[in-house]
Amino acid sequence: QVQLVESGGGLVQAGGSLRVSCAASRSSFSINIMGWYRQAPGKQRELVAIVRSGGRTTYADSVKGRFTISRDNAKNTVYLQMNSLKPEDTAVYYCAAFTSSEDYWGQGTQVTVSS
Numbered sequence: 001q002v003q004l005v006e007s008g009g010g011l012v013q014a015g016g017s018l019r020v021s022c023a024a025s026r027s028s029f030s031i032n033i034m035g036w037y038r039q040a041p042g043k044q045r046e047l048v049a050i051v052r053s054g055g056r057t058t059y060a061d062s063v064k065g066r067f068t069i070s071r072d073n074a075k076n077t078v079y080l081q082m083n084s085l086k087p088e089d090t091a092v093y094y095c096a097a098f099t100s101s102e103d104y105w106g107q108g109t110q111v112t113v114s115s
Contacts, residue, residue: 022095
């Protein structure tokens with residue numbers, strides 16, 4: 001089992017920055033992929049960014065150039081640095097971890113961007 005605990009969400013004005021963090025309860029070396037998804041009201045959950053164990057990253061087109069995902073295996077933690085935030089980035093952000101056999105999700109952290 002892997003428990004994921006997110007932190008760092010909040011309220012920010014458009015154009016501002018936030019960093020969200022996700023700490024895994026056990027070593028992340030067995031976790032192939034860690035990443036962030038988000039779900040806005042009335043919409044489906046969507047990929048924001050993922051980072052693979054080898055460091056390769058994938059971003060949603062809507063956040064490319066503005067968001068940066070990073071992973072610290074020594075701390076079992078994944079970060080999402082969000083810059084130039086837009087109101088349409090408002091959502092609950094969920095941390096995710098994928099092993100070869102299981103998917104794990106955090107409880108979510110609210111990010112609200114005011115215009």
